[in-house]
Amino acid sequence: MVTMSTSKNTPSKRSTKKAYHHGDLRTALVDAGLVLLADRNADDLSLRELAREVGVSATAVYRHFPDKHALMSALAADGLRQLSIAQHAASDAAGGGPRGFNATGRAYVRFALANPALFRLIFSHPSRAGKLSRGDDDVPDAMAFLRANAVALAPTGTDPMAIALHGWSVAHGLAMLMLDGQVPVDESTIDAVIDRELGQPAPGRKRRHA
16 A cells, blocks of 8 residues: 555544444444545445444445445545545645646645545546536536636636646546556655646746756
8 A cells, every 4th residue: 555644634544333322324434434445445345344333233324325336426425525625725825826726736646645545436436526527517626626727727728628637637647656656656756747747836946947
């Protein structure tokens, strides 16, 4: 498993067994699933194991998630929500604009490396999690944020969707190369690749000319 100094965005890595007593069982199940994903792939997660971790019967789990597909959809949606939060925070910290756009790309890669199983689930599970469509308002916030940034930054006569797809492709491609061990995990490499491809140096760094 890839490791980085970046802290995980999932709930604290601890056993959730017997942690549920009352209240929102669905949320408790999702939280437990996210904790389990910190240690394993989504394929290895089962509804019965989740029931044991939370301390409820399998029947109780099935009331909220009739099958594993439903659970995976919920986990992917929550993962995308976490990614959106990380990207918004990175953009705000960089001051928005072109620097903020680059910051969202760096945050994307670092989120993937800190949460490999969850990241793979987000974009491999058959759901609407990664949808990015022109003119469609029914998209997850992380995708809407990417599209809005591209629209705001696109030069006159440039297709914003091309900019959005380029930025997404660069960040996603680098993340997958690092997750698959094709490229060494290195903080400076993340900065250098995003800087070069998205066109704005990170704060405190000078642009390098080819």
